[in-house]
Amino acid sequence: MKFKKEFLVKGDKMAFFGLIKSKEERKAEEEKKLQVQNANNLFFNELRNGNFKNLPPVRQDNLPFINLKKGEHLLYRAINVFYDEPRSVRVSNRGGGSVRVAKGFWLHSSQSRSVSHDQMTNLDAGNLVFTNKCLIFVGKLRSVDVNYGQIVSFVAYTDGFLFNKSGRQKPFQFRTGNNRLKSDVHGVDFKVNGVFVRSLIQGCLKG
Numbered sequence: 001m002k003f004k005k006e007f008l009v010k011g012d013k014m015a016f017f018g019l020i021k022s023k024e025e026r027k028a029e030e031e032k033k034l035q036v037q038n039a040n041n042l043f044f045n046e047l048r049n050g051n052f053k054n055l056p057p058v059r060q061d062n063l064p065f066i067n068l069k070k071g072e073h074l075l076y077r078a079i080n081v082f083y084d085e086p087r088s089v090r091v092s093n094r095g096g097g098s099v100r101v102a103k104g105f106w107l108h109s110s111q112s113r114s115v116s117h118d119q120m121t122n123l124d125a126g127n128l129v130f131t132n133k134c135l136i137f138v139g140k141l142r143s144v145d146v147n148y149g150q151i152v153s154f155v156a157y158t159d160g161f162l163f164n165k166s167g168r169q170k171p172f173q174f175r176t177g178n179n180r181l182k183s184d185v186h187g188v189d190f191k192v193n194g195v196f197v198r199s200l201i202q203g204c205l206k207g
Contacts (some may be wrong), residue, residue, distance in 0.1 A: 039187035047199035050207040052132075054186045064127055064138040072133045075200065076181075078192055081128040082160075083137055083144070084173040086118040120173060128174055130197075132204050137174065144172060148201050156194025 043054055058074040068074070126139030137144040146165055155162040160175035179192040190196070 035187060036189050040190050043186065043188045044195065044199045046203075047196070048202045048206075050203035052200075052203065054183065054188070056181065056183060058129075063129075066129060066131075066136060066138075068131065069133065072131050074129065074131055075204075076130045078128045078176050078179040080125060080177055081137070081179070082122055082175040082177065083124045083126070083139055083142070084120045084122050084175065086170055087121040089119045128176070130200055132207060135197075135201075146172070148204050151201065154194075154198055154201070156198050158191075158193050161194030161197050 046054060052075055055076055058077050063077060066074075124137075124139035124141045126137060129136045129138070134145060134147045146163075150165050150167075151163050152166050153164045157175075159177070160173065162171050162173040164171045176192045176197075180190065181192055181196065182189045
């Protein structure tokens with residue numbers, strides 16, 4: 001019994017130290033998250049001010065040919081981006097009624113009414129390239145080239161963004177998927193989303 005009691009005491013100590021270690025690990029994880037969040041916030045502030053030095057080099061592998069204008073240079077490229085546009089979708093609603101014409105006999109009538117509405121539809125997927133002047137989408141079926149100065153409204157999403165271009169009725173929508181921007185040197189790690197794109201565009205317009 002003495003041995004069993006001794007074992008239980010040692011076991012309790014082991015469990016206790018294991019609990020302490022688990023708390024320390026959680027504390028270290030929280031501190032790491034806070035450091036990354038602070039680095040991300042600083043990074044976005046620098047972007048908005050037009051400081052692009054922390055952007056990673058643009059990957060050149062499988063990069064589509066882009067005819068850069070004088071004074072234009074590449075800033076960032078996102079891969080496997082989905083391009084959406086609103087498309088008209090027509091839905092038919094059927095209705096009608098019944099009229100009694102004699103005992104036990106009914107005349108049935110039906111009417112069909114068609115209603116259309118716009119719905120975001122995926123049109124293509126490809127590379128989304130950002131320069132200091134414009135954003136360029138190059139997909140398998142179509143391409144888009146928009147100068148930042150032509151953007152009249154912008155909506156940021158957690159997985160992409162939507163914007164309207166002057167002189168065009170339909171908006172553009174891009175979904176950035178699993179693209180991430182990570183830098184061990186600067187401590188940043190975040191999903192490329194609408195907030196990143198908006199900050200980048202703001203910085204470019206200031207430049």
